[in-house]
Amino acid sequence: MTRRPTLRALLPALALVALVAGLTGCKDDVRSGGHDPSTDSESHWLFTCDDNAACSEGLACTCGLCVAPCGDDAACGDEPGRICAALDGTCAQAPAGICTAECTSDASCRAFNPDLACIDGACLPAPDANNATNNGTNNGTNNGSNNGDTCESVGSAIRAAHATLASCTTSADCTISAAPLCSNLTGLGCDMALNSAADRTAFDNLVTDYLDRGCLNADCDCDIPIGADCISNTCTLVFDHPADNRQLCESTGGQWVELTCGDYVCGTPNDCAAAIPGCNCGMDQSFFPGRGCDLDLQCRNAEDTIAVDPDTLTFFDLPINSFRVAVSGYAPASRTCVTLVWFLDGPQELGPRCAHQPAADGIMTYAIITPDTDDSTCGQWDYGPNVGIVGYDGCHDLRYDENNQLDGLVDVTFRASSETFLGTVTLDNRTTRTPRPVHFGIEYTTDIPETIWAQTDAGEAMPAWVRVRKDGVAQGVFPRCDVPTCGSEAVCGMSLPTVSPFVNMAWSGSIYTVWDGFVDTLDPVDQCLRRTPATAGAYEAELCFGTQVEDYNPGQIITPATLQCRTIPFNYPADTVIWHADFGG
Numbered sequence: 001m002t003r004r005p006t007l008r009a010l011l012p013a014l015a016l017v018a019l020v021a022g023l024t025g026c027k028d029d030v031r032s033g034g035h036d037p038s039t040d041s042e043s044h045w046l047f048t049c050d051d052n053a054a055c056s057e058g059l060a061c062t063c064g065l066c067v068a069p070c071g072d073d074a075a076c077g078d079e080p081g082r083i084c085a086a087l088d089g090t091c092a093q094a095p096a097g098i099c100t101a102e103c104t105s106d107a108s109c110r111a112f113n114p115d116l117a118c119i120d121g122a123c124l125p126a127p128d129a130n131n132a133t134n135n136g137t138n139n140g141t142n143n144g145s146n147n148g149d150t151c152e153s154v155g156s157a158i159r160a161a162h163a164t165l166a167s168c169t170t171s172a173d174c175t176i177s178a179a180p181l182c183s184n185l186t187g188l189g190c191d192m193a194l195n196s197a198a199d200r201t202a203f204d205n206l207v208t209d210y211l212d213r214g215c216l217n218a219d220c221d222c223d224i225p226i227g228a229d230c231i232s233n234t235c236t237l238v239f240d241h242p243a244d245n246r247q248l249c250e251s252t253g254g255q256w257v258e259l260t261c262g263d264y265v266c267g268t269p270n271d272c273a274a275a276i277p278g279c280n281c282g283m284d285q286s287f288f289p290g291r292g293c294d295l296d297l298q299c300r301n302a303e304d305t306i307a308v309d310p311d312t313l314t315f316f317d318l319p320i321n322s323f324r325v326a327v328s329g330y331a332p333a334s335r336t337c338v339t340l341v342w343f344l345d346g347p348q349e350l351g352p353r354c355a356h357q358p359a360a361d362g363i364m365t366y367a368i369i370t371p372d373t374d375d376s377t378c379g380q381w382d383y384g385p386n387v388g389i390v391g392y393d394g395c396h397d398l399r400y401d402e403n404n405q406l407d408g409l410v411d412v413t414f415r416a417s418s419e420t421f422l423g424t425v426t427l428d429n430r431t432t433r434t435p436r437p438v439h440f441g442i443e444y445t446t447d448i449p450e451t452i453w454a455q456t457d458a459g460e461a462m463p464a465w466v467r468v469r470k471d472g473v474a475q476g477v478f479p480r481c482d483v484p485t486c487g488s489e490a491v492c493g494m495s496l497p498t499v500s501p502f503v504n505m506a507w508s509g510s511i512y513t514v515w516d517g518f519v520d521t522l523d524p525v526d527q528c529l530r531r532t533p534a535t536a537g538a539y540e541a542e543l544c545f546g547t548q549v550e551d552y553n554p555g556q557i558i559t560p561a562t563l564q565c566r567t568i569p570f571n572y573p574a575d576t577v578i579w580h581a582d583f584g585g
Contacts, residue, residue, distance in 0.1 A: 046100065046112040046123065062098060063087060063125060065113070069095040085122035100124060245289070249279035252292030256280075263287040266296055267419065282417060304423030306331045306369075308338050310432045315398065315406040318381050323347070325398055327410050327427060330375040337370040337378040338425055340412065341385075347400075352512035354395035354441055354576065365389065367414065369421050391415035395439040395576060397514045409437055409514065411575060435517025435533040436573040440466045442543050443510045444503050447584035452503035453546050454511050455558050461495040463513045467542045475539070476520030476529065478513075486528035497555035502545075511545075517573070540569045543579045 044056045044066045055066035062069070070076050070084035076099035083102045087094040101123040103109050109116035109123035117126035245263075246256045256279055261270035263278040265286050270278075281293035288294055308329035318324040323346050328339040343364040344350070355365075366385035370377055394412030401407045411430040416423065430437060442465070444452050458464035462478035469475060484491050503509030520529040544565040546558030566579045 046116065048113060048115060063091040063094055064115075065098070065125065067098040067100065070097045070099045072097075075099065083122055085120075085124060087124065245279060245287070246277070248292040249281070249287060252281075252294070254279040254281040254285075254287060254293040267422075282419070304334065304421065306334050306336055306338065306423060306425045308425065308427045310427075310429040312375060312378065313410065313427065313429050314379055315408050316379070316381075317406055320383070323349075325350070325406055326381055327396075327408070328379045328381075329427060330378045332375075335372055335374065337373055337375065337380065338427065339368040339378070339380055340410075340414070340427060341366050341368070341381065342396075342398075350398050350400070352395065352397040352439055352441075352514045354439060354443075354510070354512055354578070356393050365392065365414075367416055367425070369416060369418075369425070371421060387416040387418040387421055389414050390417050395441075395512070397437075397439070409433070411439075430575060433517070436575075437517055438515045438572070438574050439512055439576045439578070440515060440541060440543065441510060441512040441576065441578045442502070442545055442581055443508075443578060444545070444581045445508045445584055446503075446582075447507070449505050449507055450503065450547065451501050451505055452509065453499045453501050453549050453558055455497070455544070455546075456500045457495060457498040458557075459495050459497045459555065464497075465511070465544050466513060467544075468515070468539055469542070470535075470537065470539050475534070477515045477518075477534075479520065479531070480529070483522070484528050486523055486526055486530045488528075497552050497557050499546075499549045499556045499558060534572055536572055538569065539572050540567050541577045542567045543577075545581070 044054065044059060045068075047054070047066045048064060049055055049061040049066050050064075052061045055061050059066040059068055068076070073082070073084045076082040076084050081102045082099055084097040085100050086097050101109065101112055102121060103118035103123050104121070106117050106126075109118050112123060115126060116123045249256050256277065257264075257269075258277050260276065260278045260280075262276045263286065264270070264280040267280065267282050267285070269280070279287040279293065281287050281296075285293045286296035308331045310329070313327055313329040315325070315327050318326060318341065323344045324341050325344060326339055326341040328337065330337055367387050367389055368380060368382055368385060369387050370380065392412070392414045394410070394414075396408060396410040396412060398406060398408035409430060411428045413424060413426045413428075416425060442454070454465040456463055456465065459482075461481040467474060468477045479485065481491055481495060500511070502511035517534055518531040519534045520531055522528075523530050542565050544558075544563055546564065547562040548559040549556050550559050566581070568577055568579060570577050
C-alpha cells in the first residue's frame, strides 16, 4: 500500500516546471504560453495576448491568441505539426481559420499555452477558458488573482464542501471531490475523487493545470485538503503541514526520514522516484496529520496470529540477580519460538495472577519472539525484549513442584509489535487440562487509598473468600485438611483463621485463586473425601472482602459488619470468574 506525496511536497517541483515553461504564477500581468520563442521563427506564436503589441511581426492578437490567419494548411508553412483550423465563432472577429498546432491530447496543447485544448485534432481555445471576448482581446478573467481563486479560498471551499463526512471502515470509503480546486475552470478533471487510495498522477496534473492557469502560487502556504483518511471510523480531511510534521512525528514516537517517499504506512516506505521527507511510525502505526503516529486499523490486515503448541510449553526461572520467571514454547505452523518473561519481587509473588491492558495489578512482563526457526531455539531468554507488548490479557499460576522445578498454568494472549513482527500471540495450556482449571479473582479499585482484606483461611486450610454453589448446594472445590482424603490418613493438626490485605492503603489491588476443576464429596462409609471432576453446568461463585478485621481467638476474621460480597453466575467449564469491584466516586 502506498500513500500519496503531499501537495506541499509537490509544489517545489511544479514551481520548477512553471519556471522553465515561462509561467508567472499568480499575478496580474499577461501570461505567455509555454512555447519557447527561441525555437520558433514566429516568436510568441499561440501566446496569450491583450492586443497586437504583445505579438511578433506577422502575428495578430486574435481571440486572445497570437496567431496568423489562414485559408488552408499550406498557408501555415511546411513545418511539421502546423495546421489551419477554424475557430467556429469563438469570438466576433474570428477569421475563417488560424494557424495552430496539430494535437492528440489536451496535454500536448497545454505545452504551448495552458488555455488551449485539443479540439478535433487542433489546439484551440478551451471552451471554458474565458479568454476570448467579442473585441478579440483577453480581459484577464482567467487570471487567478482576478477571479478570486486564492490559495486560502480554494482551501476554504474544499473544507466547506466536505465539512461533514461519512463514517467509514477504511480510507477507501472517504471520497472527496477536487471540484473546489477548479472554481470556474472546467474540463480539468475536476470531477475526480481524492482519497488515500487515489491515483496521484491525476491530481498532480490537476495541480499543474491550476498553477499554469495562474490560480495558485508555487510557494502557496495554506490549508488545502489533499484527501481524506478513515480515522477512528470517521472520514477526516487530511491537510498538508510539512513544517509541523517532523516535530509531530518525533513527539509521538516516530522517526523522521529525509530521503524517502513521504510518510511510511504500517512501517513500510512508499515506492516513488521523488525524494520526499516522511515519518516512519513503526509496523502497526501510520502518521496522521494533526495527530501524529497512532495505531492504524489498516495495518491489522497484515497481522500474524501465533498459537503456541501447549505441549511444547516449558517453565523456568532466569539465572540472573533479579527474580524473573518465564514460559517458552513453539508454534509449528509459523515456525516461531516465543518466550514470555515476568518480573517478580520474589518467590512470594508466585501463584495465581491475572493482568489486563491496562494491567489490573501492575504485572511487568516482556517477550522474545524468534520467527522462522525450529523448536531447538525455544527456551531462549534475554535481559530484555525484542518486541514491544502493546496489549496483554490473561492469567497464570506459577509455582515450584516437589523437585523445585518451576511449573504452571498459563492462559495469556498478548499483542506484540516490532520491526520484524506484528501480531497476536497466545500461550494456553488451560484447555489441555482435564478437568479445566478456573481462576477466581477480585480486582478492586477506589478513589481513596484504603486497605481491603480477604479471608484467606477460615480454619480449614483453604481460601474462604470464595464459595462455589451448584443448584444452591455448596461445592467442595478446594481441598480441606480437617477431613482426610480417601486413600490418605493425613489431616492437618491445626489451621487458624487468617486474613490478608490485598489492597494496602492504595487505590487498587487484586487477589486470585485457582480451582483445579475437582470437587470433594464425603464418602459416608469410609468417612473420607473423594475428589472427582466437576460436572458441566450452571454454577455460581460468591466472592467476599471486608474493610476491617478483628481478632478471633486464635486467628483473625473479617469484621462481619464490613463484609461485602458479590454472587457471580458462571457456566463450567469456564476460564475466569472475576469481580471487577469498582468503588471509586
